[in-house]
Every structure is written in C-alpha cells, then in structure tokens.
Amino acid sequence: GDSVTQMQGQVTLSEDDFLFINCTYSTTWYPTLFWYVQYPGEGPQLLLKVTTANNKGISRGFEATYDKGTTSFHLQKASVQESDSAVYYCARSNSAGNKLTFGIGTRVLVRP
Amino acid sequence: GALVYQYPRRTICKSGTSMRMECQAVGFQATSVAWYRQSPQKTFELIALSTVNSAIKYEQNFTQEKFPISHPNLSFSSMTVLNAYLEDRGLYLCGARDQRQGNSDYTFGSGTRLLVI
Numbered sequence: 001g002d003s004v005t006q007m008q009g010q011v012t013l014s015e016d017d018f019l020f021i022n023c024t025y026s027t028t029w030y031p032t033l034f035w036y037v038q039y040p041g042e043g044p045q046l047l048l049k050v051t052t053a054n055n056k057g058i059s060r061g062f063e064a065t066y067d068k069g070t071t072s073f074h075l076q077k078a079s080v081q082e083s084d085s086a087v088y089y090c091a092r093s094n095s096a097g098n099k100l101t102f103g104i105g106t107r108v109l110v111r112p
Numbered sequence: 113g114a115l116v117y118q119y120p121r122r123t124i125c126k127s128g129t130s131m132r133m134e135c136q137a138v139g140f141q142a143t144s145v146a147w148y149r150q151s152p153q154k155t156f157e158l159i160a161l162s163t164v165n166s167a168i169k170y171e172q173n174f175t176q177e178k179f180p181i182s183h184p185n186l187s188f189s190s191m192t193v194l195n196a197y198l199e200d201r202g203l204y205l206c207g208a209r210d211q212r213q214g215n216s217d218y219t220f221g222s223g224t225r226l227l228v229i
Binding site for chain 1 (some may be wrong): 163
C-alpha cells in the first residue's frame with residue numbers, strides 16, 4: 001500500500017552543520033508530500049509541503065524537492081541552529097487529500 | 113490563526129477503565145477531525161476520520177466500540193478510550209481542518225498523553 005519510508009533514529013549535529021534527512025514514498029500516483037516538525041511537548045507542525053511533482057518546498061531555511069524519478073522527498077537545511085532540535089516527520093496524503101500517513105520520524109539534536 | 117487545543121495534556125488511568133479526551137478548534141471551522149495515536153517508539157497511526165454530517169470512518173484495527181468519537185459541531189470533538197489497557201498508552205493527537213477551504217492543511221493539537229497503570 002501507500003507508505004512513507006524515513007531514516008529513523010537520531011541525527012546529532014553542531015550548529016551551522018548541514019542537515020539531510022532521507023524520505024522516500026511508494027505509490028502508484030502522485031500524492032501531496034509534507035514535512036512536519038514536532039518540538040518537545042507539542043503536536044506536529046507543518047514545516048513545508050509540495051503538491052506537484054518536481055517542485056521544491058522551502059520554509060525557514062529548510063527545503064525539500066518532490067523527486068518523481070527517485071520517489072524521494074529528502075529534507076535539507078544548509079546551516080542548522082540549536083533551535084532546530086526536534087523530531088521531523090515525512091508524510092504523504094491519500095488520494096482524497098483527507099488523510100495523512102506519517103513516516104517513523106527522525107530526531108535531530110543540534111549541539112551549540 | 114488556526115489553533116487546536118487538546119485536554120487533558122496528560123492523564124493516568126487504571127487498566128480496564130475509560131478515558132475521555134477533548135479537542136477544540138479555535139480560529140477556524142473544523143469540518144474534518146482526524147484522531148491519531150502515537151504509541152511508544154512508533155509513528156502516528158490514524159484511528160478515525162470524522163467529518164461533520166457524515167459517518168465517522170475508522171481505520172483497520174480501530175473500532176467505534178473501543179474508541180467512540182463525537183463531533184457535534186464545527187469547533188469541538190471528543191474521543192473516549194474504553195477499557196484502556198497497557199497497549200493503549202501513548203500520545204493521542206487531534207488534527208482538524210476546514211475541508212471547504214481548497215488547500216487547507218491539518219492543524220494539530222499538542223496531544224493527550226495517556227498512561228495506563
């Protein structure tokens with residue numbers, strides 16, 4: 001079925017390091033793809049989304065490209081800050097656009 | 113802006129008892145409400161999707177008999193975990209959106225964390 005595969009575990013970085021989180025999706029059609037961020041004690045917040053294949057989403061220095069060829073939607077940030085420490089979830093919509101399927105989540109820890 | 117509040121934030125219940133949690137949408141009309149569960153070491157699992165004036169649709173492995181949901185108006189929803197056991201522990205998230213707004217996304221609350229003892 002439709003799914004999202006995301007690198008799990010924890011990524012530990014220092015401030016100003018480059019962040020890359022892997023995400024791929026499996027599907028027979030082209031869903032809307034999302035990245036959500038969850039800070040401690042809070043619910044997930046939408047970070048960025050892309051509805052059209054081969055487009056790029058950009059928000060708060062983060063970016064992700066909807067790559068139809070590799071069925072990927074990797075998240076990147078050129079220079080992380082301590083405040084970026086959180087859990088990041090890749091997600092996709094269903095065909096009706098009313099349900100989200102989340103990846104396993106990747107915890108990012110940025111040391112000052 | 114659009115906000116979703118959930119309460120209680122955290123609760124403990126004895127095994128075999130029931131727990132009701134609430135979800136309040138502020139700043140928009142919640143025509144659709146999705147309830148998710150995040151069990152320890154797992155991602156968010158959709159329990160059910162509720163749309164005002166439509167039947168509530170439960171996902172596989174979740175039933176109305178176990179997780180009855182109420183969605184009486186465009187700002188409120190509640191869900192009860194009946195006969196809670198250890199495997200029901202986790203973070204229960206409510207996400208709401210106005211599906212009439214063509215490109216609206218879900219806004220999530222901070223969740224209700226359920227501990228079962």
